[in-house]
Amino acid sequence: MKNLTIAEIEKKLFHLKRPSRTFINHLKEDDRAGVQVLLAKWLRLEEQKKLAQKKFALMSQHEKRIHSEGFQLIAGIDEVGRGPLAGPVVAAAVILPDDFYLPGIDDSKKLTEQKREEYDEYIRSYAVNIGIGRIEAEEIDRIxxxxxxxxxxxSAVAQLNPKPDYLLIDAVKLETPYPYEAIIKGDGSSITIAAASIVAKVYRDRLMKEASIQYPHYHFSKNMGYGTKEHLEAIQTYGISPYHRKSFAPVRDWK
Incomplete structure (x- = not known):
């Protein structure tokens, strides 16, 4: 291995096809500190991949069981935006193909913004269909x-075409003609619900970033409508915007 430079070793480890076991064993015997740093990094990444693959398999168990009962089109449903002081509540319904594979998929809250954006693009590329439901602040205050x-x-389910024949929902019970399961913390235990949580989160975040352009005082692009100190101070200074939920404390105290 010593006839390879550290730069060449890095390329073989991280930028070419998977290195052979023989190559890895040779690296273990290389006494150069730079080589050992690269090898340790590669081993960490490999362990992370294995854990992600294992979790994906665990998160696919609901779908496999339901498929075994004869259902074909399973829609995962999740929402984002129940807690903020401003902005809509958004739900997504996602039907994934049987062969969908995305190790690393998880509850959107556990992912970085970069990962959510990356996974959202992947999900949208491969999903059978996606529906988005959006209820604005004014209606939230009313109902x-x-x-x-x-x-x-x-609303998200109604947009799906083809129609689902089974629903997996994160915690909420619905009046719907479709058979369903409401799973507590389903966004961390079902790939279809996790996919819906990611799509809903990315969609809503983009809406709040757009709102921030119109109402920059509230910093919606940073807080996504949640009641941060900066956000509350802005409400005290500038009052409330059309995006604020007037029925939510402490917004209702300043309306």
Whole structure:
């Protein structure tokens, strides 16, 4: 191995096809500190890949069981935006193909913004279909956030074409003609619900970034409508915007 430079070893490890076991064993015997640093990094990444593959298999168990019962088109449903002081509540419904594979997929809250964007693009490229439901602040104030969440979810499902024959929903029980399961913390235990959580989160974040252009004082692009100190101070200074939920404390105290 010593006839290879450290730069060449890095290329073979990280930029070419998977290195052979013989190559890795030779690296273990290389006494150059730079080589050992690269090898340690590669081994960490390999371990992370194995853990992601294992978790993906665990998160696919709901889907495999439901497929074994004869259902074909399983829609995962999740929402984002129940807690913020401003902005809509958004739900996504996602039908994935049987051979969908994305190790690393998880509850959107556990992913970085970069990973969410990357996974959202991948999911949209391979999904059988996606529906988005969106309920604005004014309607949230009128019907309450729980009813708005259910309405957003049902709207997302109604947009699906082809229609699903089974629903996996994150925690919420719906009145729907489709058989379904409401799974507590489903966005971390089902690949279809996780996919819906990512799509909904990316979609809503983009809406809030657009709102931030119109109303820069509230820093929606940073807080996504949540009640951060900076956001609350802006409400005290500038009042509320059309994006704010007037029924939510402490917004209702300043309306």
């Amino acid at each position: 309450n956030i729980y009813e708005a969440t259910k309405k957003a979810m049902l």
